Amino acid sequence: MKTHYFVLLSFLILLASCNSAETAQQGEKSDSVHNTIDSAAVASDTLQRTKxxxxxxxxxxxxxxxxxxxxxxxxxxxxxxxxxxxxxxxxxxxxxxxxxxxxxxxxxxxxxxxxxxxxxxxxxxxxxxxxxxxxxxxxxxxxxxxxxxxxxxxxxxxxxxxxxxxxxxxxSVDNLIGAKPGNLLLKNNSEKCKSVISEEEMGMFTYDLSDPSIISVSCYYVNKKENSDCFYGNEVFLKFNKDLKRFDFVKTGWRNFL
Incomplete structure (x- = not known):
C-alpha cells in the first residue's frame, strides 16, 4: 500500500512540474511576441523620422x-x-x-x-x-x-x-503690347465673328515672349478652315520699338497647332 502511495505521489509531482514548465514556456513565447511588436513599432517610428x-x-x-x-x-x-x-x-x-x-x-x-x-x-x-x-x-x-x-x-x-x-x-501692359490682341486678328467686325473669341478670357491666347525683340500672340480656338472669313490669322507678331518703348504690329499669320 505504501508503495502505491509513493508512486501516486511521484506521478503528481511530475505532472505539476510539466505544467509549470509549459506555463513558463508560454509566458516566454508571449513575451517574445510582445517584444517583436514593440520592435516593429520602434523601427517604423524611426523610419518615419528618418524620412x-x-x-x-x-x-x-x-x-x-x-x-x-x-x-x-x-x-x-x-x-x-x-x-x-x-x-x-x-x-x-x-x-x-x-x-x-x-x-x-x-x-x-x-x-x-x-x-x-x-x-x-x-x-x-x-x-x-x-x-x-x-x-x-x-x-x-x-x-x-x-x-x-x-x-x-x-x-x-x-x-x-x-x-x-x-x-x-x-x-501699362496695354500701352506696351495692346489691350486686345484679338482685334489685330479680326477681319470681319460682325457680332458672329467677334463671338468666336472672348477678350475677357485671356486663357484663349498664348503669349510667346522668348524672343529678344518679337512677341507672338496666338489663339488656339481659331483655325483657317473654319474661321478664315472672320480672321486674318490666328497669330499676330509684334516687334519691340525701343525708341517709343512699345511693341508695334508686324504681321498676322496662320499657325498649325496640331
Whole structure:
C-alpha cells in the first residue's frame, strides 16, 4: 500500500512540474511576441523620422556671366509679379549671390519649381499649376523693359516694368503690347465673328515672349478652315520699338497647332 502511495505521489509531482514548465514556456513565447511588436513599432517610428529628416537637394549649374542681365532682374521684381506662387525676395537674392560666386545654386524644392528655359533675355520656370516667365527687352545699358507672365489655370497674368539700374517701376501692359490682341486678328467686325473669341478670357491666347525683340500672340480656338472669313490669322507678331518703348504690329499669320 505504501508503495502505491509513493508512486501516486511521484506521478503528481511530475505532472505539476510539466505544467509549470509549459506555463513558463508560454509566458516566454508571449513575451517574445510582445517584444517583436514593440520592435516593429520602434523601427517604423524611426523610419518615419528618418524620412522627415531627409530633404531634397540638387545643385543647379548656370553660366552667370552669360545670363547675368535676366538673372539680375529677378530680385528687383515685386511679389505681385509672382502672385500665384511664393518665391520670396530673400530667396531670389540668395540664389543670385550663389550664382555670382559659384555659377551654381542649391535647389531644395523638388516638386515646386524647375527652370525649363534660360537665355540671356528670357527665363521660364515650371511652377505648381503652370509656368512663370520673365522677358528682358534692352533699351540701353542697365535700362530695360521687363514683361512677366504668370500662366496658371486658364489665364495669363501679365505685368510690365521699366528697370533702370536698381530702380523698377510698373508700366501699362496695354500701352506696351495692346489691350486686345484679338482685334489685330479680326477681319470681319460682325457680332458672329467677334463671338468666336472672348477678350475677357485671356486663357484663349498664348503669349510667346522668348524672343529678344518679337512677341507672338496666338489663339488656339481659331483655325483657317473654319474661321478664315472672320480672321486674318490666328497669330499676330509684334516687334519691340525701343525708341517709343512699345511693341508695334508686324504681321498676322496662320499657325498649325496640331
Amino acid at each position: 522627415a529628416r531627409a530633404k531634397y537637394s540638387e545643385v543647379i549649374k548656370i553660366d552667370y556671366q552669360k545670363n547675368r542681365e535676366i538673372l539680375g532682374i529677378l530680385p528687383l521684381l515685386p511679389d505681385s509679379a509672382l502672385a500665384t506662387w511664393e518665391w520670396k525676395k530673400e530667396e531670389r537674392e540668395e540664389m543670385l549671390r550663389s550664382l555670382a560666386a559659384n555659377n551654381q545654386f542649391t535647389d531644395t524644392i523638388q516638386t515646386y519649381t524647375a527652370i525649363n528655359k534660360l537665355t540671356p533675355n528670357y527665363i521660364e520656370i515650371n511652377v505648381v499649376d503652370g509656368n512663370w516667365t520673365a522677358s528682358l527687352y534692352k533699351l540701353a545699358e542697365n535700362h530695360y523693359i521687363v514683361i512677366t507672365n504668370d500662366m496658371v489655370g486658364d489665364g495669363n497674368d501679365i505685368n510690365a516694368f521699366e528697370v533702370k539700374g536698381q530702380q523698377i517701376q510698373a508700366i
